[in-house]
Amino acid sequence: MKTPEWLNTAVFYQIYPQSFYDSNGDGIGDLNGITEKLDHLTYLGINAIWLNPIYHSPFKDAGYDITDHTRIAARYGTETDLTTLIDACHQRNIKITLDLVPGHTSEQHPWFIHSTTNPDCDRYIWTDHWFGDADGLPYIAGETPRNGNYIINFFKCQPALNYGFGRRRHAWQKPSTSQGAETNRQAIADIMKHWLDKGIDGFRVDMADSLVKHDPDKKETIRTWHNIFNRIRPHHPNAAYIAEWGNPAQSLKAGFHTDFYLDWPGNGYNLLVRDKHPYFAPNSPHTTQDFINLYLPHYNATRDKGHFSLISGNHDTTRLAHHLDETSQHLYYTFQLTMPGVPFIYYGDEIAMTWHNLPTHEGGYTRTGSRTPMQWTTNTNAGFSTNPNTYLPTYTNTNVETHRNNPHSLLNHIRTLIHHRHTQPGLHAHQPLTFIPTPNPRIMAYRRGEGIEVYINVSTQNTTLPSGGTTLIHTYGGATLTDNQLTLPPMSAAILKPTQESYPHK
Structure with a gap:
């Protein structure tokens, strides 16, 4: 398995289609609405999209309950609209991936x-x-x-769906060699080929680790994915496959190219931003080493096999802004967009949209509050729709228009960070990572490829560190580099690269 080269420079933007932009005034976002708003993604520097399910569905679980995997739900538009979106994305050098729900x-x-x-x-x-x-x-x-x-x-x-059982204790538990399991493997491969043939660039795969039941070491699930991918890869060798798995040692072995650091209680991602006292919040008791201890085993086990990717959030989690204040969000994105792996930004997180306590809708329950319509302007319905009856309530506490007009906004900071990620090869997804020890346990410091160094001070202490032979290429919160001394005020960050004279070219 070879990882598609385009993933190394990809920055993904996750779009919940029913909440992004309503182009026809029915109150629900649609495919043409996404096409109309691609300039926003281009402005940010986004070059890859993941769409939540757009297939025919009763929407008892917001489209993750599918009745026809090769038919687009009428509320999103037509297959022609999808073709228009794919073409518009590719004209902007944006890859587009769909959600696959195989389980x-x-x-x-x-x-x-x-x-x-x-x-x-x-x-x-x-x-x-x-x-x-x-x-x-x-x-x-x-x-x-x-x-x-x-x-x-x-x-x-x-x-x-039946893909067999790893451990069988009853007659009704079928092996993975059963006819039903084989029929399902072929059906999923056919669905994937159907959309790949139409020009999409890959899939994010829902619950990718759950296919084979009672399979504790996932050996049969891994075999199942090899079986499916072997039917697809000869036809579409550059397609990307993104696993919702949370264990890269297993998912990358199964043939996926990247896995998410999912929000599970007690793991490294949760500690960073969703813990009761998240690492990126001021006065958190968590140290950098606490995170390293949780993250590094995953990274070391998989660094040459694919990607382990950080997210801002997703449709299943409370919003990042629900957990972190504005300054902490700036620091988290500095971290996310300079770390290894393929970063994923959930729509609206770039303008600090927050979670709302809403009644459940389409099976969302507490997740509903993270799925509200995108906030484009201060106009009616936040510029999302002309229909007063929108998919979910709209809010105007923050919006794209205001953020774009403020050079110091979160959106424009993220835009700058994405620019650095694209233009500094050392920050690409596959480049190596080495953590740098510092005297302050609340400074996150690491080195990426070509000698780029990142320092993030999440403490309440001013800290000065030696940093000889480097140039400051990005700063937040007043960090300065003077006479080979890097000064990091509380809640600040800096990105450094070697000066031309000090960097040993090969």
């Missing part, structure tokens, strides 16, 4: 409906009796004529 379908999918009355159909996971448990797996009983209960992945409306 389950909607309960309204024709595949599942067929299985409810056909006991020989093993495309889904059914127990062999209407009564009894399901070996610890979540299940639904009493809903269909079939004499059995069906396993679900999340909600009742999401029956799990």
